[in-house]
Amino acid sequence: MKKLIVIVCALMMAQLAQAVIETYEFDNEAQEQLYYEIINELRCPKCQNQTIADSDAPLSRDLRFIVQQKIKAGETKRQILAYMQERYGDFVLYDPPLQPANYILWFSPLVIFLVILAIVVARVGRRKVTLEGESNRANQEKGE
Amino acid sequence: MANKKVIITSIPIVIFTALVVVFWFSLGNDPTELPSQRIGKEVPEFRLSNLHNAEEFFTNQDLPKKPFLLNVWATWCVSCHVEHPYLVKFANQYPIPIIGLNYKDERVDALKYLQKGGDPYLFSIADEDGTMGIDLGVYGAPETFLVDGNGVIHHRYVGVIDNRVWNTIILPKMKELDPNLEQLEAAE
Amino acid sequence: MIPELGNFFLIMAFINAILLGTLPFYGAQTNHKGLIQFAHKASTSIFLLMLASFVCLTISFIQNDFSVAYVANHSNTQLPIYYRISAVWGSHEGSLLLWVLILAGWIFAVSKFSKSLPDTMIARVLGVMGLIAVGFVSFTLFTSNPFERALPFIPIDGADLNPLLQDFGLIVHPPMLYMGYVGFSVVFAFAIAGLLQGELDYKWAKWSRPWTTVAWIFMTLGIALGSWWAYYELGWGGWWFWDPVENASFLPWLAGTALIHSLAATEKRAAFKSWTVLLAILTFSLSLLGTFLVRSGVLTSVHAFANDPVRGKFILMFLAIVVGASLILYAIQSSKVRSKSDYTLVSREIALLFNNALLAVSTFVVLLGTLHPLIVEAFTDGKSSVGPPYFNLMFSVFFIPILLLMPLGQQISWKKDDLPALLKKYVWWFLSCIFLGLLLTFGLNGFTFTDIEPMAILGTILGLWVIAGTVKYIQLQSAKSQSRLAGVRKISRSYWGMILAHIGVAVTTLGVVLTSYYSIEKDIRIEIGETVEVEGLSVHFKDFKNIQGPNYIASKAIFDVTKDDDFIAQLKPEKRRYNASQMVMTEAAIDPGLFRDVYIAMGEPLDNSAWAIRVYYKPFVRWIWLGAIFMALGGILAMTDKRYREKKLKKKASQEANTNGQ
Numbered sequence: 001m002k003k004l005i006v007i008v009c010a011l012m013m014a015q016l017a018q019a020v021i022e023t024y025e026f027d028n029e030a031q032e033q034l035y036y037e038i039i040n041e042l043r044c045p046k047c048q049n050q051t052i053a054d055s056d057a058p059l060s061r062d063l064r065f066i067v068q069q070k071i072k073a074g075e076t077k078r079q080i081l082a083y084m085q086e087r088y089g090d091f092v093l094y095d096p097p098l099q100p101a102n103y104i105l106w107f108s109p110l111v112i113f114l115v116i117l118a119i120v121v122a123r124v125g126r127r128k129v130t131l132e133g134e135s136n137r138a139n140q141e142k143g144e
Numbered sequence: 145m146a147n148k149k150v151i152i153t154s155i156p157i158v159i160f161t162a163l164v165v166v167f168w169f170s171l172g173n174d175p176t177e178l179p180s181q182r183i184g185k186e187v188p189e190f191r192l193s194n195l196h197n198a199e200e201f202f203t204n205q206d207l208p209k210k211p212f213l214l215n216v217w218a219t220w221c222v223s224c225h226v227e228h229p230y231l232v233k234f235a236n237q238y239p240i241p242i243i244g245l246n247y248k249d250e251r252v253d254a255l256k257y258l259q260k261g262g263d264p265y266l267f268s269i270a271d272e273d274g275t276m277g278i279d280l281g282v283y284g285a286p287e288t289f290l291v292d293g294n295g296v297i298h299h300r301y302v303g304v305i306d307n308r309v310w311n312t313i314i315l316p317k318m319k320e321l322d323p324n325l326e327q328l329e330a331a332e
Numbered sequence: 333m334i335p336e337l338g339n340f341f342l343i344m345a346f347i348n349a350i351l352l353g354t355l356p357f358y359g360a361q362t363n364h365k366g367l368i369q370f371a372h373k374a375s376t377s378i379f380l381l382m383l384a385s386f387v388c389l390t391i392s393f394i395q396n397d398f399s400v401a402y403v404a405n406h407s408n409t410q411l412p413i414y415y416r417i418s419a420v421w422g423s424h425e426g427s428l429l430l431w432v433l434i435l436a437g438w439i440f441a442v443s444k445f446s447k448s449l450p451d452t453m454i455a456r457v458l459g460v461m462g463l464i465a466v467g468f469v470s471f472t473l474f475t476s477n478p479f480e481r482a483l484p485f486i487p488i489d490g491a492d493l494n495p496l497l498q499d500f501g502l503i504v505h506p507p508m509l510y511m512g513y514v515g516f517s518v519v520f521a522f523a524i525a526g527l528l529q530g531e532l533d534y535k536w537a538k539w540s541r542p543w544t545t546v547a548w549i550f551m552t553l554g555i556a557l558g559s560w561w562a563y564y565e566l567g568w569g570g571w572w573f574w575d576p577v578e579n580a581s582f583l584p585w586l587a588g589t590a591l592i593h594s595l596a597a598t599e600k601r602a603a604f605k606s607w608t609v610l611l612a613i614l615t616f617s618l619s620l621l622g623t624f625l626v627r628s629g630v631l632t633s634v635h636a637f638a639n640d641p642v643r644g645k646f647i648l649m650f651l652a653i654v655v656g657a658s659l660i661l662y663a664i665q666s667s668k669v670r671s672k673s674d675y676t677l678v679s680r681e682i683a684l685l686f687n688n689a690l691l692a693v694s695t696f697v698v699l700l701g702t703l704h705p706l707i708v709e710a711f712t713d714g715k716s717s718v719g720p721p722y723f724n725l726m727f728s729v730f731f732i733p734i735l736l737l738m739p740l741g742q743q744i745s746w747k748k749d750d751l752p753a754l755l756k757k758y759v760w761w762f763l764s765c766i767f768l769g770l771l772l773t774f775g776l777n778g779f780t781f782t783d784i785e786p787m788a789i790l791g792t793i794l795g796l797w798v799i800a801g802t803v804k805y806i807q808l809q810s811a812k813s814q815s816r817l818a819g820v821r822k823i824s825r826s827y828w829g830m831i832l833a834h835i836g837v838a839v840t841t842l843g844v845v846l847t848s849y850y851s852i853e854k855d856i857r858i859e860i861g862e863t864v865e866v867e868g869l870s871v872h873f874k875d876f877k878n879i880q881g882p883n884y885i886a887s888k889a890i891f892d893v894t895k896d897d898d899f900i901a902q903l904k905p906e907k908r909r910y911n912a913s914q915m916v917m918t919e920a921a922i923d924p925g926l927f928r929d930v931y932i933a934m935g936e937p938l939d940n941s942a943w944a945i946r947v948y949y950k951p952f953v954r955w956i957w958l959g960a961i962f963m964a965l966g967g968i969l970a971m972t973d974k975r976y977r978e979k980k981l982k983k984k985a986s987q988e989a990n991t992n993g994q
Contacts, residue, residue, distance in 0.1 A: 022935070023857045023944050036853070043717045045178055045283035048632045049575050051719070054568055058248070059283060062274050087281040089181045094719025096704070101712060105704050109726060113693045120685060125677050149667035156610060157659035160617075163703070164652045170630040170706045171644045179713060 022061075024068050031071050038067050038080055041095050045088045180289075180300035181281050187214070187295050188279035195246050195254060195268035202269050207295055211321035212241040213314070214289040215265070216277060218249040219257045221285040227304040228261050234310060235264035238328060240318055244268035247277045247285055290314070292321045307331050335400050338388025339479040342429075345381040345436070346469045348374055352439075352462030356455040357528075368451045371458040375443035378465060382436040386429055389478055390420050398490050401482035402426060408492035408912045410883035418503040419493040424627060424643075425478035427506055431623075432468045434507070435514045439465065442518055442543070449539060456525035457518075464517050467650040475643045492912030495884070501561030509554030509581055513619040515547025516584055519591065520616035523609045524658055527665040532609060537599040540612070542971045544595060548588045549967035555581050556960030567918035567933040569853065569948045571956060574723040576631040579702045580622030583695055587615040590691035597684045601746055602672040604685065609666055611688070617655040618695070624651050630706060678751045683741035687734065694730045698723065728787070735794040735841060738834055739801020743808065757808070761800045769793030776850045776951065791845030798838035802831045826973035833966025836959040843955025852949040855935070859942040866947045869930070870894045874902075876941070884908040886919070889943065893923070893930055905934045905945070929953050 026032040036053070042063065044055040052060040052067075063084070070080050084092050096102045182188070187204060194200040215231065217224040235242055244265035246254045251270060258268070271277055280289065283302075290299040299317050301309065311330040319325045352374040359367025389402075393416045398404040406426070407419045421427040439461045446454050472478070496502075522540035526532045558581065563571040572578065591611045598608040625631055628644025675681035701718040708716040739761075744754060769792040777783065809827075810819030823831075852867045863872040875890040886908040893900045901923030908917045920933040928951045935944035 023855050023938075041719070041721055043719065045281075048176070049573075054570075062248075062278065066278065085181075087181055087278060088283065089179065089281075089715060091178055091715040091717050094717050095721035096716055096718055101708060101714070102704075102716070105700060105718065105722070106726075108700065109693050109697045109730070112696065113689060113730070116689045116693075120682070120689075121677065124673075124675070124682060127673070127676055150663060153606065153610075153667050154663040156614075157656065157663055160655055160659055164648065164656070166703075166706055166710045167624070167628075167630065167648050169710055171628065171641050171648065173630070173709065175630060175632045175705075178715060 022064070024064075026068075027072065034077060035068060035071050038071075038077055039064055041081070041093070042067070042084055043092045043094050045092055051094065177302065178281075178283055180297070182289070182297045183299065185297060187289075187291060187297060188276070190269070190276045190279070192269045192271055192276060195244070195251060195258075195270040198251065198270070202267065204295060206267070207243065207291070208241045208266065208293070210241070210293045211318055211325075212243055212266070212291055213318075214243045214245060214291055216245045216247050216280070216282050216285050216287045216289075218247045218285050219253045220249065221247075223304050224286045227286050227306070228257075228264070230304075230306050230310070231264040232262040234305075234331065237331060238315075238325075240322075240325065241266040245271055245276060245280075247271050247282065248274040288314070290317050290321065334388050334391050334395075335397065335479040335481065338385045338392070339477065341381045341385035341388065342469065342473055342477075342479070345378055345385060345432070346466070346473055348378045348381060349462050349465035349469050352378060353459055353466045354462075356459035356462070360452040360455040360459070363452065365451075368455040371455045371462075372443045374462070375439045375458055378462075379436040379440035382429075382433040386420070386433045389426060389429060390417060392479075393417060393420050396490070398488070399481050399483065399486045400478070401480050402478040404482050404487045404490045406493050407490040408883065409489055410911060411490075411493055411498070412882055414503070415493055415498050419497075421506050422493050422497050422502070425472070425476045427510075428468070428472045428476050428627075429478050430507060431510050431514060432465065432472055434510045435461070435465055435468060435517065438514055438518055442521075446539070453525055453529060453531075453536075456528055457521045460521035460524045461517060464521075464654065467654065471643075471646055471650065475646050489912070492883075492910065495908070495910045495913065495915050495917045496565060499561065499565055501557060501565060505554060505557040505561055508550050508557055512547050512549075512551025512554050512588075513581070513584060513622065515543070515550055516588060516616045516619050518543040518547065519595075519612045520658075523612035524661065527609065527658075527661050530665065530668070532605050532666070532669050534599045534602050537595045537605075537608060541592075541595050541599060544588065544591055544612075545967045545971040548585070548592055549964045549971075551581070551585045551588060552960050552964045552967070555585055556957045560957050563953070564920060564922055567920045567946075569851070569920075569931055569933070569946075569950065571847075571953065574701070574720050576633045576702050577626050579698050580625050583622060583698055583702075584615050584618040586691055586695040586698065587611060587618050590688045590695070591615050593684050593687050593691075597681055598671075601675070601681055603675065603681050604688075605671040606666040606669045607688070609669075610662060611692075613655070613658045613662060617651075617658070618699075620647075620651050620654060624648055625702070631702070674747060676748045678744070678749045678754075680741070680744045680746045680749075683737065683744050686737060687741060690730050690734045694727060694734075697726045697730065701726070732790070732794065735798055735837070738798050738837070739804065742801060742805045742830070742834065758801070758804065761804050762797060765797040765800050766793050769796050772796075776846065785849045788845055788849035791841060795838045795842035795845065798841070799835055802835055802838075805831065824973060826970045829966040829968070829970030829973070831966070832969060833963045836962030836964075836966060838959070839955050839962055840959025843952045843957075843959060846952040847950050847956065850951045851953075853946065854948075855944060855946050857938055857942050857944055859940060862942075867949065868895060869900070869947070869949060871932070871945075871947055873943075876943075879906075881908065883912065884910045884917075887934070887937075889934060889945075891921075891932055891945075893932075901930055903930065903932045905932045907934045924954060926954060927952060 024035070026035065039053040040051050042052045044050050044052045044057055044060045044063070046057045046059045047055045050060075052063045066083075067080055070083070075083075081093060085097075090097065096105055098106060187207065189204055191201055191203045194202060217227070231242060234240070242264050244267070246268055248271065251272070254268075254270075258265075269276070280287075286302075286304060288301045288305055289297050290301075291297050298321060301313060303309070305314060315325075315328065315330065319328070352371065355367050355374075356371035358364070359370065389400075392400050392403050393407055394413065396403070396407065396409050396416075398407075402423070402425050406422050407416055411419065419426075421430040439458060442461065443454070443458055446457070449457075519540040522536050522543070526536040555578075558578070559571045562573070563569065591608070594604050594608045594611055597603045598605055624644070624647045626633070628647060629641065630644065701723055704718050705716050708714060739758065740754060743757075769789060773785075773789045773792050776788075806820060806823065809823050810816045813819035813822055854866045856864050856866060856871070858864050858871065858873045860873050860876055863870050865871075870893070872892040872894070873889065874892050877888055879886050879888050886906040888904055888906045891903045891905070893903060903921035903923055905921040906919040908919060909915070910917065918933050918935075920931055922932075923930040928949060931948035931950060933946045933948075935946060937943055
């Protein structure tokens, strides 16, 4: 079993080591930009932690092809991401969708920061401090 | 005052404990396993050729009207070679239809393989460019879908089906789908 | 024989760690001089034992002793000698041994350089570090022993070191990073010893500051090296992927950065004592958490070690004990601590508080994003991924105010300052930065108004603003003395350190922003003899040959890159196949420059002797790592400030002298 793990890892690393280089043609630059944007936001379902842009797995190649086809057919980013999500779930979206399960992810940092801010302002703002002459200026000049 | 402070200084340990619990339960999980998005939905619409006859086409109408297994495989998939003899055995022993979905494969290779190793499939669909595979959300062959008589997918198993998997996962779930299978015994 | 010897040393180190982790506490409690002295002796011996053990494994690698399973799996007779040595830490078991060696090294250093501290304090500090060593040595010994023999079937040749790791970057990156990770155990040990001692005055902050800075310097360089390695070795031209393993190193760095700042407030003003202690505990806890994430397999990562759940359970238990016990101790003891709070809303204290709040929330963002998939999986039956789109956005939200406030934070006075007066000094500088930033991004955009990137403009302005802020700071400081020169001379070395580190942040910011928004990336098909235009660059496929390396064969292409008929560089990318593993690797060719890199990676051969290649033009990419070097240099200046050197000379006398005016 251990050996198998080693082999599997070696294979994964092999994929990782391959720069994925393809030469798709697009009708215009906007399409090409959209293509790179989308393939850099989709996670390869098969690999470890890679975008389909970076992964050389056959499935990633297929998915890139689909993305390219859909872009040429004029589909929007939202449609293409929805297509992928329908088949592979939220897992493929590196940009977690704004839905209740992800509210903590998207909002808690800001909430925590605002709470800290409120506490600091409430507690320190009321304070009256008398400066002890020049001592603190001198202190600062002396350096840390 | 002191009490209030202890409550505040205890917040980190509470959060940390919760995290450790999450980690503990994460340890056994395989982070690479992906749940199927098709559970509870019908097999996606398809029109694909018969592996044995490129002129003939299958659609959803041709799927069995009783619970069956849809097995995604290919000759380039090493694990599928491990799984194949088991499928042949199960197809012979159990009245459970298995439909083959030959995924992104060379037709000639696949036919040769079935001729040599035995054909466990009621019929075989050729998914040459992999569109059906992607519609099903296949990410690593072999994958097996458990489908009921109405064409609704109930479960997906990713990986090789051997005796253990058959007895502990596939068979019990098929029995739930089809009461007629209740009497069947475990494979050996 | 040698592996057995190595194993023996490791076992001895284990026993040594147990003694070091217990006896000094008793000695400190009862003020037993002999046991306190023992702490110093045990610190020396654990370091020597670990060194001996590590040398034994290195010898096994040099001698190609494939009877040792770890050597057989990660080396090969064809492997050049320098990679055979670096292969010692090329995978889980050996890197863990290096980890423990470094820990022992830190223990030894603390015991040697802390002679001026009170005996009981230093005994407890060494004791805490001894306990940490117990955990890591037993982890190595019982779950990941690198000396295990592959008996009875000894392979004729080894399986080879992963080709990705056969590189200079890998020789230096892990030791640097581990120096940082483990280095944070020193400030952690000081904090715990302080809690045990019940003495959390400014002194513990003063003592642990230089140690924290040293660890932070190593961490900064380690992360930068890892990023640089990924950039040139992986062939994607990327330098940061927000991968769990990268985040695992970034988390303690962020927390450590916050810690450096809050230690300043605690030492100088006796403020935020309780918070600083918590931060010290959290920083090292995040180091341990990183170890857990990387080595347990709970998260998928491209860099993760091959892992098994037993190891995961072991580290998780260790993590739970160390962090759990510290946090309980913290909950009980720190509620007794009283911080001084004689400052107002407009003061340096508050500036540092904001710095800490923003850095702490940034740390939280990275932590949350990294762990979110685990949390989702634990509470729902779905799976989720969190990647660059989330991290880039959320991290920016909290990093923008950090950059915005940095110049003001440098200048503001302790206790109370006049905000309008302060702002007035900076207003013209800020406006100039806006103007310059607009001009620079406009230029990079090719002097057009299409595709204007607001984030790029904002980032550039903020980077310039931070640099301008340090210049203004020097100007204001120098204005206080009779002559400018005398004023500049008066700025202490630790302040120069701060200035340099802040410039480093600005330089890295500029590098990140400009590379992210103005890079050109193009996949092209090119035949031998052909010239292809890529956004103003002409790439000429000059020659192609097959070459033979020491342990690989390679296809090598030669490209001449010119721009407007000016020759820029000759680039020779390779595609290698390693003999032992048969792995194929892309060796990108890079023409580095201070203002731009040209980067070519080879893809697949196409028909008609054509190749698919990828061409990158990356403006300012070097600045990302250049900034890290500035930060590290800043750290070195700060830690070599004369008050730390004085302390050594005058010992306790100077400690009392330093309390004056604080």
